[in-house]
Amino acid sequence: MLEVCNLYKSYGTLEVLKGINFSAQKGETLTIMGPSGCGKSTTIRCINRLTEPDSGHIIYKGKDILRLHKPELLKIRQDIGFVFQGFNLINRLTVFDNIMLALMKQDLSKEEVKKRVRKSLDQVHLRDFADSYPQDLSGGQKQRVGIARSLALKSSLMLLDEPTAALDPILVREVLEVLESITSTQDKSIIIVTHEIDFAYKVSDRILLMDQGRIVERGDPEKVFTEPTSKIGKKYKELFEYK
Ligand SMILES: Nc1ncnc2c1ncn2[C@@H]1O[C@H](COP(=O)(O)OP(=O)(O)OP(=O)(O)O)[C@@H](O)[C@H]1O
Secondary structure (H helix, E strand, O other): OEEEEEEEEEEOOEEEEEEEEEEEOOOOEEEEEOOOOOOHHHHHHHHOOOOOOOEEEEEEOOEEHHHOOHHHHHHHHOOEEEEOOOOOOOOOOOHHHHHHHHOOOOOOOHHHHHHHHHHHHHHOOOHHHOOOOHHHOOHHHHHHHHHHHHHHOOOOEEEEEOOOOOOOHHHHHHHHHHHHHHHHHOOOEEEEEOOOHHHHHHHOOEEEEEEOOEEEEEEOHHHHHHOOOOHHHHHHHHHHHHO
């Protein structure tokens, strides 16, 4: 489904990604973890080129995303949902219209669009909020609209960049519960950047642990949290045991 090869990215003299390699299979939930500033968001943002890497390859369904011209890139982005830390909703549009907007570039009938929006709102338990505006929602609800928007696209790959970063612990739980049900019921591939260790342990097929621009541990959650070999991996093991 996705293969990321030799990804490098620098900001000026700061080398943020120093050769990132990984793949994601169909239906797999992959979690990227690691200390603040290690390059997690940069990695996930490179996949749909919200951030342009300096070099490497990102092969998605057989095409190298980094070699695509704008029209092709925009098309492929319709097949890759992205859920942001900061929700990215349009305040003057209702919840329903925010989701509908994401579907405008797809060649769908009006009825199909409405059906998809309603279904995605059901999936995140927000059916009753279709006519609300973003300012009337809690952070957790806003983030669930972001997730619904991504689900409505029916993308085969969903990227989530710290979807609970801006939320208090109660809202974090609310969003993680929705995500947990999505990872267990959908056959889409999901790549999620998160600091939530318990959640990562529960839902991930594989975890990538990053440190200073490199992947230092990889494998199923059991392996990563119980048999780490790197310094940072051992710290995460302690955190996991502490919890
Ligand atoms: N647009 C940018 N310009 C300059 N430096 C940047 C830019 N974006 C990220 N960086 C730097 O790149 C490094 C990696 O950032 P990134 O956001 O990928 O880390 P992260 O692991 O996701 O961190 P966090 O967990 O805090 O979100 C950081 O030192 C950050 O300051």
